[in-house]
Amino acid sequence: MALEAIKNQETLAVLGKKFDVSPIVISKWKLELLDKLPGIFDRTGSASDESETVDTEKLYAQIGGAESGE
Template sequence: MFKLPVMKNTRRKFTAKFKAKVAIEAIQEKLTIQQIAAKYEVHPNQISQWKRLFLDNAESVFSSGSESTEKSVLEEEQDKLYKKIGRLQVENDFLKKSLGEA
């Protein structure tokens, strides 16, 4: 019995840089979505999706996201310091009791 060779359908993975480039080109509208799809060998629906995602998240570029990241880093550092203070207080209390009983 003859078996046909099985072809694997591997999904292509695109970098964020590539997606942004294609989305920007679609936004500029110098070429149609169909032409851009042919140029980059990507399905037109995929380009439309990237374009929509790009436009929906464009305002985050100008938002104060860096402030929230910096704040979370500071909060983590603060938590570490509070834990260290707690350990040192326990150690200090233990040493006081040890010396007081001796």
């Protein structure tokens, strides 16, 4: 979705309806991707050395919260 948002071929509202996700959430993902994109291939070490851990419960809460906020 973030890649689709970066392409700017469709509005965030259209993408939100297409993927059933809030345009606000897509916007946040787009900004995060654009922020991290330059350094994606510059990392050294293995994938297990990542400093950030993914909190899947938080991500699901954002997606679930997006549905009830519309």
